[in-house]
Amino acid sequence: MKILAVEDEKFALDHILGILKRLEPESEIIGVRSGTKALEEAEGEVPFDVAFLDIDLRDINGIELARRLKMKLPKLNVIFTTGYGDYAGDAFDLHASGYIMKPLTDEKVKRELDDLRHPLHVASAVSEEKTGESRLKVRAFGNFEVFDQQGIPLVFQYAKTKEMFAYLIDRKGAFCTNGEIMGILWGDEASSSKQSYLKNLRTDLGSALKSAGYENVLIRRRGMIAVVPDQIDCDYYDWLKGIPSAINSYRGEYMVQYSWSEFTNSQLEKSGS
Secondary structure, three states: OEEEEEOOOHHHHHHHHHHHHHHOOOOEEEEEOOHHHHHHHOOOOOOOOEEEEEOOOOOOOHHHHHHHHHHHOOOOEEEEEEOOOOOHHHHHHOOOOEEEEOOOOHHHHHHHHOOOOOOOHHHHHHHHHOOOOOOEEEEOEOOOEEEOOOOOEOOOOOHHHHHHHHHHHHOOOOOEEHHHHHHHHHHHHOOHHHHHHHHHHHHHHHHHHHHOOOHHHEEEEOOEEEEOHHHEEEHHHHHHOOOHHHHHHOOOOEOOOOHHHHHHHHHHHHHHO
């Protein structure tokens, strides 16, 4: 992940950079103290995935900076940081990924990083390299099912492996931490003792996809995992794109065997009403 942080106060910039380095030690993190410098950094060959923008900047208002950045990077996840609540409407109009009220904490920043609006650019880069290959088939409407190109269901060693993959599909390419996945799979029963079990699930998922020829569907980082949406034929993803056949196939049921899917299903129902 490539992250930009913009704060014109040195203390504030050092503070958010410290948080980001703790939460994302393997990510490329760049901090600048002006909107002008931020726009210069956005000209780089590798696009930013996330930008944390202070709204009250001296040279360029953070809202205006976000507009200019998104002209260059339409899928940039913009997360505003501010001590005021007056700009929430502007952030909504810009389809911002997040809005954090200061003071910033690890918990606030992590919550936004775990729920990004747009998939990471690394996923798009991988998918472009793999064009022309057959794609994994996933059915999310009704019961969650996974098929190869010939329509044969993939077999997983553990039932929880399939549920973990379903959750990754639901997250649409956003990286999920081990802790987040454990919370989804085991809820209040999640504990350090489940970590070895989760390791087995990750191995099982990777093996099943690799044996079917779809190892490019996953991206792994230390303690995190994500899917590559562009490598998957999924009715849910087609629904989000507005494809008529997918819209018509939705009958009010989404991954019905998993209770955590109810939130997404309620969003689908509201959008379709």
